[in-house]
Amino acid sequence: MSQIDNKVFHALGSDTRIRMLELLDESERHISELARELEISVPVAAKHVKILEEADLVERKIFGKTHVLKPNRENIYLAMNVFAPTKSIEVEKGTSLLDALRGVAAVKVKKKGDREVIVSTDGDEGLYVYEINGEFSEKSVQNCIIDEDTTIEWKKLEPVTKIKLDIHVKE
Template identity: 30%
Template sequence: MEENLSPLFHALADPNRLRIIELLRHEDLTVGAIAERLDISQPQMSKQLRVLYDAGLVSVTIEANRRRYALNRQALKPLDVWRSRLEAETARLESVGGVFESVKTRGDILMETLKSYVEGNTLVVERSFNAPRALVFEAFSTPAHLEAWWGPAGWKTEVHTFEFEPGGTWHYCMTCVDKEQGDYYGMESWGKSTFLEIDPHRKIVYTDAFSDADGHVNPELPVMTITNEFVDIPNGTLFISRSEFTDAESLQQVVDMGAVEGFASQLERLDAIVSR
């Protein structure tokens, strides 16, 4: 079960309480010593320490009628876990190649065979492949093929659940295997999708969400409904992907995380497979 971090966020929301935590990182201190270093009255300091104590961030011992406070480092670990998960989710959609500078509302960005634009709350990405429609569709509809190209360059995907039917679940993990990507190396990013509609060789509709290893959807990040269409064109296939969000803010959040760049990198990997 996800741990409730609200008390920790509340306790750390005040600048003075953050300064107290920083002091206690180095040594245990009395109320008077903390108040003197931060130039805050002792009554006000006691109130701030009480908030930190109630949140479990500090402990207190009494020595010669004086209260000495110490930092509870164990209580900060859930924040480290939360930060790591957030970084992993960001990495999932972040660009590794800097393919685009930005996505312009109702403006097309054309780069070779890929373009992207925004329609209302929907992000549209189009790319052509020099391959038959059935082959491109198959790359999206079988676990073995998805594991060969899904995820940005430098990331490896493992499919843990794949039920390719309406109502079926697709649960997968992407792991950064590229040491050149610095802090992202070794990081995991989990995703979970539910298939809504499947028209063989023509269309796939599904919801897409950030999740954890147990398949619990992250409520702090957007959920989108994706419609992938596969269209015959001379000498190949036109792939059209529409990601619909609940509001413009959610769309912009994902775009700012590098959705277009990350997806462009994925499709480049797919092209190397189906167009050869």
């Protein structure tokens, strides 16, 4: 999905399809499982799934006669990025990313060890990362110096637990 089109917005325009995506985000499911959990018929669930597939928001794996669905997270995230505001700012050559951010947003900074980290943007607390022209950077926002026109994507990491490890060390 190179760009968001009307199929995505149509697919996300149904409470049933949104609920399907939420259920699939929890775990992969068969169409019949979705139908049962949503208390709709299998044919109706299949029609909703077809719309989600046409929008490239779900993927189907086929094992014999069994069809298992999972969300296409990358495309879901791309769809949500449409709503991210773009702010333009002009800065002097050599400005730090932190100073540039302060020019467009209220940022709260805390000292962590020997560096400062941003803990809040416009009052929204969390852990933030950034990309420079589509690439992640290892530099802190203070050490990221802007010397040329650039596009920064400022992203809040949402707390999502993919795997929880309970590790016990043998004595």
